[in-house]
Amino acid sequence: MIRTIIIALLSITTIGAGVWGYKENQDKNAVLIQAENSYQRAFHELTYNMELLHDKIGASLAMNSRQQLSPQLAEIWKVTSEANSDVGQLPLTLMPFNKTEEFLSQIGDFAYRTAVRDLEKKPLSEDEVKKLEELHEYSREIKNELRKVQNVVLKDNLRWMDVQLALATNDEVGDNTIVNGFKTVEKTVDGFETTELGTGTGSSGPDKQYKFITGNEISEKQAKKIASRWLEDVDQSKLTMTSSGKGADVPTITGSFQDGEKNGYIDLTKKGGHPLTVMISRPVKESKISLHEASNEAKKYVKQLDVESLELVESSQYEKIGIFRFVHTKDDIRYYPDAMVVKVALDNGEVLGLSAREYFNFHNKRAINPPTLSEEEARSRVNPQLEIQEHRLAVIENDIKEEVLCYEFLTTMEGTTYRIFINATNGNEEKVETMKKSETKFNEEV
């Protein structure tokens, strides 16, 4: 009797487990297929877009009329950004694959810049046409490689999930057609990169960074002293100092300490011992002082820096902390690239941080030409529907990374504030920004 019951029970549980396992397995497969499909989609779209890109570049080379060329270049720009987003969805980040993305964004930049230019007045130069031809050639190679991989993927039913697993579990991927195919693509792009696109894109490279820093090399002992001064005179024996590795844009010495609930961190440049990043972290209590008082603390703090005059341009309160942004001003001209930020705790006004990277990266003795446009002329270039509230001169970096002197106008229209920069030399509208800093809280349950 008991035996039959046990047998019955056992068989029921075995069958139950089997059914459950089968269900579970099915669910897992469904999810895997879902993920696989989204990879497949990104991949096939990428090959399609590369093909399209190749065609479009070819067509733009064949084009004679300028009116047609601009829209064509704009089209190229659009396709590159789509291809770029496809690459971003493929599981390849940890492979050295990002060159392709870079390549795409460079074509995009090139196309954008030539598309927005008035090609009637300034047609494509010999060099640019040559560049376009090169681009055409490279896109052909990439496209062919991708088509080859695509063909194998379709013929052999290769799955991206396998690549994913191979990448996740071990480093040696071995004989994997997809990965090998992409490595070839990567090599092609690599060859292209050495020929230089020469559009002067945003990735300016490490040699151009922090080139204006002045001062002598500091020793570790000096660094300790400086670090302690910035970190509220902490005992020098408590500081741990390390030097940056060879990947750093600018050689730095880092000091840090841990003291109960408080810890501090500072990055000093080796050359000159300037503080790039200062951070002190501790629990901040209920805020007691106003943002205004805190701004005075911040002003006092930046005075300690051995730098030329700074002006507070922006302050904002984030519950218990105040963030203050300063820029360099000289002769009533604001230099927006030379910025630094100070963080102040609103419980007792203690300065909790300084970020001066931008300041030390950009600040230098510039030769800025006086404006050739009068303020009245600049004013007339502002959309007449805007009501101008404030104006001043300012130096900003425009979208092709040049520093330009501009008239800055703070204007309002229907309750919204806009900031307009009019180039003080040629009257171009360099930048228009919507000033929005706050956002309505969503229905949150805190």
Place this chain on the structure above:
Amino acid sequence: MIWKKTVIIVLGFSMMVMPLSEWTNVKPVHAFSNQVIQQGATGDDVIELQSRLQYLGFYNGEIDGVFGWGTYWAVRNFQSEFGLEIDGLVGQAVKDKLNKASNYDEGFVKEQIRQGNDFTYYGGVPKEQQSDQGQQGQQQGQQQENEVTEQPDEPTAVNVPSGYSQNDIQLMANAVYGEARGEPYVGQVAVAAVIINRVSSPSFPNSVSGVIFEPRAFTAVSDGQIWLTPNETAKEAVLDALNGWDPSGQAIYYFNPNTATSSWIWTRPQIKQIGKHVFCK
């Protein structure tokens, strides 16, 4: 006899209660705290400032408790109209003038904020007309009724670093918490900074979400730890990074030398180590 007594007692009681409640609701003279209010500030003082400016017709925006650009221009207009120094700062002189010229019904304003109503506070207009208790408002009001005790009348808006939304911050905080919750604070800021550096790098997607959800980019995303609830530290770290702090030294990669499986990552030029993470270019 007993009926009469009860009626009298009830009447008396209600008379005692009614005027009292009226009286507590209307508190016309309410003073600012004695702090100078400036652009960027948030809190009660700003709510009062905005209400008073709106009462006088200088401010037409929402009364949300954040001293933004709209409030700034309103203050400046007020200062120029009343012959004060035009600096956009609300000091004692401005407050005195405001107190004299306007009424502030704190009870009404706070009540509206608490109920999440769409409302205005113009002087000379009956209050009933200024509060738009739409269906949504009422529902919200009822919903929030229970929360009133936990959530006092705070500003209804917050400052955000320009170009980012509260949800972006939340998403980044999730990623930072999932990736680096055991790390020192500086290490968490550095991880957040890497996300931002990737957004501006041409080799990576151009949005916060694109960078975070790029397949195989972050282990916390692959193994689902990103969906843990982040703590306040992670959020603060993200805010610091968005406001310009970058202790990583413009790194775009980082890895944990003890657990990294890819040999490729070791070929990247290293910048520094913070906590358990090595940051590299």
